[in-house]
């Protein structure tokens with residue numbers, strides 16, 4: 001798949017802009033604060049229905065304006081799709097595909113897929129398990145509507161359960177009240193765990209191969225899902241999870257939150273047997289993150305039969321020359337949109353999109 005065009009209205013520092021892209025490499029250049037990251041972010045928003053940078057929709061609206069609008073045209077194997085994403089003056093988001101409004105975000109699954117890489121992505125390796133769960137969740141949510149639904153239900157149940165634990169920890173009926181939530185939590189939790197195990201298995205194979213290539217065979221990468229529940233069939237996971245929630249009742253009551261479940265799981269990342277989360281150097285962590293992202297691209301190809309779009313925000317300057325060359329080589333088979341302040345690489349046939357003060361000058 002590839003993006004043909006992006007139109008923006010009162011979005012971030014853009015009053016109005018229209019940008020067209022080519023199928024291969026696109027270089028978005030401009031000075032600091034011109035609006036390069038904003039442009040890439042608008043594509044991400046159209047793919048996932050939210051920003052990678054902010055949880056507040058109204059941050060996306062140009063200051064002193066009331067609403068914003070993004071329109072992206074994506075070319076796919078059989079036809080084009082138009083995605084419209086808007087935030088209105090009530091801070092509500094609206095998403096439409098080919099003019100038809102979506103009632104659920106899962107309607108976006110499989111329309112536009114992106115793999116986003118920015119200097120922040122190093123967090124994926126070195127920061128808390130939450131960052132790694134986010135990586136899995138964002139990737140799986142783009143591949144599977146079932147996953148996205150299970151995840152949003154699970155999160156809603158989790159917050160209800162935690163609310164009960166906080167507000168009613170003294171209530172004699174608490175156990176009975178929790179039970180109804182526990183049953184639902186175990187159901188959706190088991191679905192999440194099954195899919196995460198499978199995801200980690202597949203990504204591990206690709207990431208190992210890619211990492212081997214990038215490090216010229218010097219580092220053996222191993223990735224696996226680290227869960228409080230051992231790998232099992234979904235029905236077994238469900239009953240074990242339910243059991244565990246019951247066992248943990250007293251503990252959770254004291255803590256006033258749910259201490260066990262896939263919301264506490266992690267992704268284990270080892271290079272030559274060393275835990276990269278704790279002991280990786282900056283460069284190693286960055287390279288591992290890159291390997292994982294490229295593995296994600298392969299996974300999308302397997303699952304959806306089409307290449308996703310690779311968004312590289314400001315990453316070239318962080319890599320040494322050989323990594324830069326490898327990155328450009330690996331991205332030559334899919335539409336890639338790179339932002340940078342200047343581009344001096346020795347590659348051919350790319351399109352330059354110049355951004356100056358919130359305006360696209362092609």
Ligand SMILES: Nc1ncnc2c1ncn2[C@@H]1O[C@H](COP(=O)(O)OP(=O)(O)OP(=O)(O)O)[C@@H](O)[C@H]1O
Pocket residue numbers: 011012013014030031032033034035036037038039058059060061062063314341
């Ligand atoms: N809601 C908003 N309304 C207006 N301007 C905004 C809004 N949100 C962010 N901006 C501004 O948009 C400008 C461009 O931001 P952006 O992150 O896209 O820059 P950039 O071109 O990627 O720069 P850099 O090279 O430093 O990464 C910033 O000056 C930022 O303050």
Ligand SMILES: [Mg+2]
Pocket residue numbers: 036037038313314339
């Ligand atoms: Mg930027």
